[in-house]
Every structure is written in structure tokens, then in C-alpha cells.
Amino acid sequence: EVQLVESGGGLAQPGGSLRLSCAASGFTFSDFAMSWVRLAPGKGLEWVSGVSGSGENTYHADSVKGRFTISRDNSKNTLSLQINSLRAEDTAVYYCAKSLEPYFDSLDPLDVWGPGATVTVSS
Amino acid sequence: QSVLTQPPSVSGAPGQRVTISCTGGRSNIGAGYHVHWYQQLPGAAPKLLIYANTNRAAGVPDRFSASKSGTSASLAISGLQAEDEANYYCQSFDSSLSAYVIFGGGTKLTVL
Numbered sequence: 001e002v003q004l005v006e007s008g009g010g011l012a013q014p015g016g017s018l019r020l021s022c023a024a025s026g027f028t029f030s031d032f033a034m035s036w037v038r039l040a041p042g043k044g045l046e047w048v049s050g051v052s053g054s055g056e057n058t059y060h061a062d063s064v065k066g067r068f069t070i071s072r073d074n075s076k077n078t079l080s081l082q083i084n085s086l087r088a089e090d091t092a093v094y095y096c097a098k099s100l101e102p103y104f105d106s107l108d109p110l111d112v113w114g115p116g117a118t119v120t121v122s123s
Numbered sequence: 124q125s126v127l128t129q130p131p132s133v134s135g136a137p138g139q140r141v142t143i144s145c146t147g148g149r150s151n152i153g154a155g156y157h158v159h160w161y162q163q164l165p166g167a168a169p170k171l172l173i174y175a176n177t178n179r180a181a182g183v184p185d186r187f188s189a190s191k192s193g194t195s196a197s198l199a200i201s202g203l204q205a206e207d208e209a210n211y212y213c214q215s216f217d218s219s220l221s222a223y224v225i226f227g228g229g230t231k232l233t234v235l
Contacts, residue, residue, distance in 0.1 A: 047224035109159035
């Protein structure tokens, strides 16, 4: 069964850092690009970051560029999101999601999603 | 505010048919970019419903269908069931923005 499970969420202070992880199973992880998408309270889905299957190419939304870093370890079937300089507006549920292709393509749908990890930024 | 506009809410009685619109412009849906649809049940992760405008994802009942015309796309749900109560999002791409992936603002479907 294809499965994604996020971890690493929690309460963090403004200006602090957090690292989210996503454990993948049931498919050849390196064959697919991956993304992080977040859902803030009272808002809609927002794509945050994407990475190619090889990990060579990374992409970030303007709203998080310079603060968020996406990466992957294909030997451990793990996707990560390093979040620095946390802001209150980063409070959200963060989902990792799988693409259909090995290269990141904005046109592709996200066909498998994890249950999400909650990040709360508050002092 | 997304460039893909969805109604904040729609409702229908069990058994009825409802549609959810996703209105864009010439730099996104109107440019021919694919539209995908997701269902997010309360407390759950989003689930891919429809991809590439009209194709149902694996396991999605044929009560769900979608179409695209001009600068808009629509998701239709027929034979409405209580379990369909959820938030629905469209997704596409916009060539005029620096954003890689864009979602509509989401529509809350209430089954009366």
C-alpha cells in the first residue's frame, strides 16, 4: 500500500525553526517528485515546496523562499522540510504529497497525500 | 485571494446533483492548463478526485464528474450522499505568476 506519514510538527516560537519529515512506503520513492502543501486555519490549500525525484531540483513558493528548504533522502525514503524564521502565518497543517512523474511539474496532480503534521507558531 | 475562484459554499439535499465551479482566466484555465480536483473530508488529508480536467482517480465513484470550458472548470456530484460533505479544491497552473502550483480557495459542500 502506498503510504506517506508526516512527523516533526509541534509548537514553536516565532523566529524559531522546525524540521518536518515524511516517511514514504509502498512505492519506489526516487521515481517520483514530491511536494509539501499546507492548510492554514480558515484558509485554503497552499503549495509550499517541491522537489524532483533525484533531489537535484527544488522549488519553493515566494511566500516561503529563503526560509523553507525541501530535501529528500532516497536511501531512507524520506522527504524533509526545514522551516526557519518561523512566523505566526506559518501555523498550518503540513501535508507531504506525491506527484505522478520523477520530475517536478506544476501541471501534475498530487495523487497520494499523508495525514498531515500540525505546526503551531506562537509565543 | 487565489486566481482560481470557487464559491465558498454550496449545498444540496441527498440524491440531488450539485456543481462546483472553478473560474480562472486566460493565463491559467483559459490557456489550456489542466485542472485537477481534490476532496478533503473533515479532519482528513486531501484526496485526488479528478485529474487532467475529466479523469476520475482510481476508486472514485462515477457520481463524480468534471468538465472544462473556456476559462472555467466544474465539478459535478450526482446522487448526493451525506459522506460527500467536504471541502473541494481545484488546482491548476498560471503562466503569469511565479507560483508553481495554484489552488482555488475551496468550496464547502453541505449535504442538507
